Amino acid sequence: MTTLKNRLQEDLTAAIKSRDELRSSTLRLTLTAISKEEVSGTAARELSDDEVQKVIAREAKKRRESAEAFAQGGRAESAERERAEGEVLAEYLPKQLSDDELRAIVAEAVREAAAGGAEGPRAMGAVMKIVNPKVAGRAEGGRVAAEVKRLLAGG
Template identity: 80%
Template sequence: MTTLKAKLKDDLTDAIRARDELRSATLRLTLAAVSMQEVAGTTARELSDDEVQKVIAREAKKRREAADAFSKGGRAEQAERELAEGALLDEYLPQQLSDDELGAIVAEAVAEAKAGGAEGPRAMGAVMKIVSPKVAGRAEGGRVAAAVKRLLAG
């Protein structure tokens, strides 16, 4: 068993013992998503820590999107719960890059792409190819794409 999955299971046990309903429900759903991913496809397999981390990131993103939908629908109480679950899952993810850190990485990649002959908005793909591995798991794709577009346009 991977160390991250083991940590999730240990934290679930602790949450159940502490009667922490929010944490135990969130961790149960996350472990279920990990298990679903493990049995998806033609053969069952155990996920690596990186793959478990991607599942957690996907679940956290689902919570943020659901919270947004609930708040637009006038269900503030449900939106708060979704946000709390998302924040709980963020504890298991690496620290997100600040806007300044992301901007510096993107600026460096834009300069590298321009040195390689890429120009203007058409350089987006080349820049994203350079930036994506550097920020993997530490910034959402939408944030990265927006930063790249800003620098290429300006």
């Protein structure tokens, strides 16, 4: 079993013992998502820490989107619950890049792509190819794409 999955299971046990309902239900749902991922496909397999982290990130993104939907629908209590679950999951993800850190990485990638002959909005793919490995798991794709578009447009 991967070390991250082990940590999730140990934290779930601790949350259950301390009667922390929010934490235990969030970790239970996340471990279920990991298990589903392990058995999907043609053969059951053990997920690596990176793959487990991607599942956690996907779950955290679901919580953010649900919180927004609940807030827009006037269900503040449900939105708050989703945000709290997202915060629990954030503890298992790498620290997110700040806007300044992301801007610096994207600016460097734009310079690299320009050196390779890619310019303007059509360079988006080339720049994203350079940026994605550098920010993997530390910045949401939409955030990265928006920053790349902004810099390629001369912003």
